[in-house]
């Protein structure tokens with residue numbers, strides 16, 4: 001077995017792993033760092049399956065700090081550094097009935113007090129801006145059977161939009177990391193962590209035994225290579241449990257399957273060409289009043305991406321960590337079930353947007369959220385009792401829009417700093433995203 005030695009080995013070259021790698025090498029240029037991924041390039045895991053939307057419309061302080069500082073850094077990369085990220089403020093539009101609007105009033109007030117650029121639209125305004133939208137189902141029996149909610153209000157978030165997940169991962173973070181001297185090792189699956197006692201080995205069988213202090217000695221790869229480092233960082237997203245559970249570490253993260261469905265048709269051109277919202281002259285990203293069903297416009301090829309839907313009754317995907325070397329890992333699957341669109345999303349959406357009626361599904365794919373089961377926010381921590389291990393995971397469906405802040409927080413934790421400085425200068429207490437002193441305030445803006 002060959003053996004290589006680094007200061008830091010990061011496992012996982014998704015957006016979390018690459019943002020962390022970049023901030024580590026940027027702040028500590030003398031360090032020898034390696035990023036390992038089982039895929040053949042960076043950002044090929046769930047980062048590639050993502051809708052890559054960003055927003056700042058949150059009422060919770062943690063959500064707002066992570067997302068707005070990340071967005072501002074991405075804007076800086078594109079506008080000041082001249083690296084194209086296809087970042088466009090196409091805006092977000094939340095459609096809601098009267099009851100949902102009343103329910104969210106306090107959250108809206110909080111957002112306004114935090115100087116977020118949002119606008120409340122009333123029904124007439126919404127109908128004028130998107131004439132294709134049906135807002136009232138009082139006379140529609142089919143829609144009533146489905147329990148569809150009317151659209152009485154909307155909240156329009158201005159500093160929200162989309163970017164290209166590949167570009168931010170590879171054209172910025174990976175390029176810069178490599179330019180600063182970072183190494184990568186792709187097409188290499190890490191299969192095992194090997195624990196060692198801290199200090200001298202005593203020659204007891206099965207070392208390290210229970211009472212001995214432990215550290216990660218090596219990781220083993222599928223190719224039989226041993227990688228040695230002072231610190232290992234696990235940034236394997238939805239696959240995190242495969243490496244953490246055998247170590248007895250619980251990151252409170254579960255893989256949750258999420259599918260996206262694409263409908264492409266020239267009939268959608270009228271809906272997609274809309275001058276009422278943004279410089280791109282298209283409709284915003286729209287969230288419908290039912291089960292978080294959402295729709296992303298892709299104007300250049302007359303298509304929309306549809307996602308969301310009820311998650312109650314949907315299983316978390318379990319994998320047996322002992323099966324990590326097998327080729328048929330369900331977490332590697334990117335297949336979506338078209339029936340989810342036909343029998344679930346389509347039935348509701350085509351009532352709100354009759355232009356969709358009878359249009360065939362043209363494509364669909366799926367990925368997994370690394371879902372934090374405590375508060376749906378990232379987790380960045382050093383597990384108790386194992387030296388030289390740091391975990392950066394749980395994007396929970398909003399990892400693109402929080403990635404830069406998460407990378408900075410992981411870097412600060414590596415140096416045992418109490419605070420991380422986010423882009424723009426705000427100080428963020430690192431332990432807020434940890435497990436022991438976790439302090440994530442409740443998010444009230446949910447429909």
Ligand SMILES: Cc1cc2nc3c(=O)[nH]c(=O)nc-3n(C[C@H](O)[C@H](O)[C@H](O)COP(=O)(O)OP(=O)(O)OC[C@H]3O[C@@H](n4cnc5c(N)ncnc54)[C@H](O)[C@@H]3O)c2cc1C
Pocket residue numbers: 011012013014015016017036037038039042043044045046047048049050051052053054188189190191235236237238239243258259260366367368369370393394395396397398399400401402
């Ligand atoms: C359908 C979908 C839509 C989404 N939409 C949005 C959105 O609109 N906005 C938003 O902010 N977020 C969204 N997300 C979430 C977002 O994509 C992620 O939170 C973000 O990309 C961070 O991912 P990550 O780096 O943690 O994981 P990943 O990108 O999955 O990276 C983990 C990496 O680890 C590697 N790996 C795993 N196991 C091993 C191993 N044993 N050895 C070596 N390598 C390994 C994988 O190959 C992978 O490259 C969405 C996610 C999905 C699935």
